[in-house]
Amino acid sequence: MIKKLLNKEKEYAKVSVNKNFKNKSVDDKFWIKCTSCGSNIFKKEVEENLNICPKCNYHFKLPARERVNLLIDEGTFVEIDADLTSINILDFPEYEEKLSKYSAKSKEKEAVITGYGKINDIEVALCVMNPDFMMGSMGFIVGEKITKGIEYAIENKLPIIIVCASGGARMQEGIISLMQMAKTSQALKKLSENNLPYISILTDPTTGGVTASFAMLGDLIISEPNALIGFAGPRVIKQTIKQDLPEGFQRSEFLLDHGFVDLIVNRKDMKNKLYKILKIHGC
């Protein structure tokens, strides 16, 4: 199945990876420099490789829509609540402008896609956060869509998978944004009491209010390699402790070692691993 998917690269892996790369000195129309190993790589090669560096396995960000295609059987994904868009509840200055800008740029209406579909014929509910939409920040609509996704899973007795990618709470929605942590977590508690499996997938970066709510509540927590995962962001910690952070701090491998991640799975193996887990859970 994964093989089949990988053969369809052209359909879903044509994603813009520019923003993932720092060095633009090489001709960035065709070549990019990997932030991890420093290799100059043919951009098309990276794109056709699910945004993974072919030299060092570094996982660049993957837009939410591509992630859905990566995980869900072709033609089976049904998006729900696609039209929900944020409003400026607190009359926060310039928030509408920001929303419009990100909306135009990402061609998505919010920082999460929710719905249901099949993984090798097993039906699941799925929420995928979009790191490109306002840094995947969680406002009312993100919280609402994820909660509705969880509620959909409960109603339909489905397992749910949430792919996290977030800079944290959305400042422009203030306290309402904070309350999404409670809202999503309590929905997961209800799911849990229904003995339905929740698999949390952490991708780069998963921080702040998302880490301190649904990201860390998976029955199983899977991470992509080398993703930044933490409550406080590295800059804030650095400011607090007034020293540099240790190498690898808050990365997936660090969290695995400290007991907060069940397993680290390469992007290419993710669908197959999910399938196996779902099967073991009787789905």
Added chain:
Amino acid sequence: MIKKLLNKEKEYAKVSVNKNFKNKSVDDKFWIKCTSCGSNIFKKEVEENLNICPKCNYHFKLPARERVNLLIDEGTFVEIDADLTSINILDFPEYEEKLSKYSAKSKEKEAVITGYGKINDIEVALCVMNPDFMMGSMGFIVGEKITKGIEYAIENKLPIIIVCASGGARMQEGIISLMQMAKTSQALKKLSENNLPYISILTDPTTGGVTASFAMLGDLIISEPNALIGFAGPRVIKQTIKQDLPEGFQRSEFLLDHGFVDLIVNRKDMKNKLYKILKIHGC
């Protein structure tokens, strides 16, 4: 109430404290030297002070029978299973002799006294381990009596208090001794499912299999000051790590700091504190 008790010192505090003191150079018929502060103290003064050093508050060991008198309203304690005595299940060499010796010396038949009685008129089940009987080691009978004590509490819907003092499992009973950890812990699980409170009181020393079972399972865990509390004994740890242990390691205050003890209570305040806790628990 405590005051009333303290006025009755003569009735219950006449205990032999000789074995608690190292230095016998002073005339040990009348004087003893405190192991903690080094003061020479009139022996009678310590005895009349519940085996607490009047200079430094060091808590010497208190035989189980005295502990019962300290905690339970006069005349209300009913001992159960008083006649249960250990047999040599594994045919372990010299075990019977050892049992007889400790029995004669301590005038108790085993390392725990169990029963029920009143704390300022509140009825409780109570188990008190005896550090003087084979170092309070847990064999089949100790486990059995404690389990029966717990079962008595469940049947009669009573809170239970267990005063721990133990060197750990009783080697002479081998695997049967180890299984007492499971037996007592599962009885406490049943008690817990009946929503009955269990207060664990840790006294010097609480180690080994007792620490790794009922001692650490209290809804509330209270410790006397400066008691040694640990899984492995200090000597074993020293052998393992090949260096000296830090000052205060495995003492009550250390466990409080590390989150394993709810509160440290002086022997003189213990009954009153238990009374308050029981009241708050609706007993």
Added chain:
Amino acid sequence: MSSNLQIDKPIIELENKIEEFKKMSKESNIDLSIEIKMLSEKLSKLKKEVYENLTPWQKVGLSRASDRPTTKDYIENICSEFIELHGDRLYKDDKAIIGGIGFIDNTPVTIIGHQKGKDVKENIERNFGMPHPEGYRKALRLMKQAEKFNRPIITFIDTPGAFCGLGAEERGQGEAIAKNLFEMSGLKIPIISIVIGEGGSGGALGLGVSNKVAMLEHSIYSVISPEGLASILWKDASKASEVANIMKLTSSDLYELKVIDKIIKEPLGGAQKDIKFTSKNIKEYILEEIQYFQNKKIEDIISERYNKFRKIGYNL
């Protein structure tokens, strides 16, 4: 920062002047009673004017003031026979969160709250009220204990936020807070929370997934500190006072947003001016809510809590 540093300045000046007049009048035997009366009336007016029109930024100051009463103060004043219980049974006793059991009138309760220090030494010990994961895990342990013995839970919220350090991250600050949100939402007893000072972000919410959330009049509750937001938005923490005005972090803002259920009155000038009065108001509120939940079914207690958070933001 003491609460009477800035806001109180004109009031204190006036108070001093009145004292001076009184002294003068006594010592020199001059009748200044009219002047004193006039000044006293002016003082009264000024107090009302100042204290009833505090800006959000002034409230931020008041909520953080070093003489603002803490969890311990309120416990002392509303709870009898309180016994503090320690430790998470896993790693540490975190002194930035305290908890224990006692009576409010005749009702046994579990009380848990962030705890700031009264001086530098205590603040260091209590990490300025910023918990590590251990604090949240201790809180959860005590909440589960409360559930087992059917005691209502009262939480006092007063923290700049969960601590942002290496150890806190290593030991799962995010996990600890998340677990609390998750577990609190399922507890089979009522939970009543009162924001008494700073309600700082996830670190505050970690004690706040409750059936009822009240705020002391001059306390604040926000997703980030004004300083933090100012430095994110304008790379300039000094614009915090401006930012505070748009953040909607005061009790009246949050009441309007239907995030909180009740504003508890403070004495003029802030809780520290009269702890007894503030405590009395808190106690009355708690008892009222306890009574409200007394005869509720467990399912209703849980579903009311669920609905409360489910609809925040929806009902605007």
Added chain:
Amino acid sequence: MSSNLQIDKPIIELENKIEEFKKMSKESNIDLSIEIKMLSEKLSKLKKEVYENLTPWQKVGLSRASDRPTTKDYIENICSEFIELHGDRLYKDDKAIIGGIGFIDNTPVTIIGHQKGKDVKENIERNFGMPHPEGYRKALRLMKQAEKFNRPIITFIDTPGAFCGLGAEERGQGEAIAKNLFEMSGLKIPIISIVIGEGGSGGALGLGVSNKVAMLEHSIYSVISPEGLASILWKDASKASEVANIMKLTSSDLYELKVIDKIIKEPLGGAQKDIKFTSKNIKEYILEEIQYFQNKKIEDIISERYNKFRKIGYNL
């Protein structure tokens, strides 16, 4: 220590002699077939004699042997699609205990076990199979997960004991083991344990409050190591071999004491001689027990487990 150091010595000598004879016969073209047949028969007899009459102390050696199959070996051989899951969600992923999910035939199971290393490097990483509190907490997390999803739990027991170090004590070794005994006794799914090597004291029991406890034929299970007991009793660890004889730590002793339910046969010479054979026996046992519990009510599963431990020692 490799298992063939002492016990196997006469056997290996004989095996070598037979090889020599075969080689000689081939190279020199002498017919030694009668001698070889004789020696082979002798070998066969010797093997039976040695392996079926192992002393307790020899079994201690065998149970600890560096080439004795470990939890991972058995998982590989009896479980399909195994996925290892990591971490206690609190502090660490302790590599001295591993756990995960997979299928045994068509039944989804959770498998947890102590894990020793195969060489010095792995042994250091896995702390020679001696868990810290984190290991027991990871195990408990996975057991609760199994309960939630209604999977039987298989545990493999193989540890010298829980680790005795500063960190282990600081982080509550006693509490962690106690909590496992407590929680395991209430789990609403069947638990099947197999002692595959060393069943060392509380550190072993921390994975062993199970509905069924089996032992591999040459494994041991005891309250303390023979060395430990010898040094307590006679201040002389070298008397361990004598002490082992009185400790009742072999599978047959424990079966007689009704502490275990089943002895699982090992191949002649020990599990390492034929992992497939040993694994087949283990798998058959597990499937048999899973089937036994398949149609049991939850209450019965729990009360059978309770009664099992309640009556140990009583029924002698």
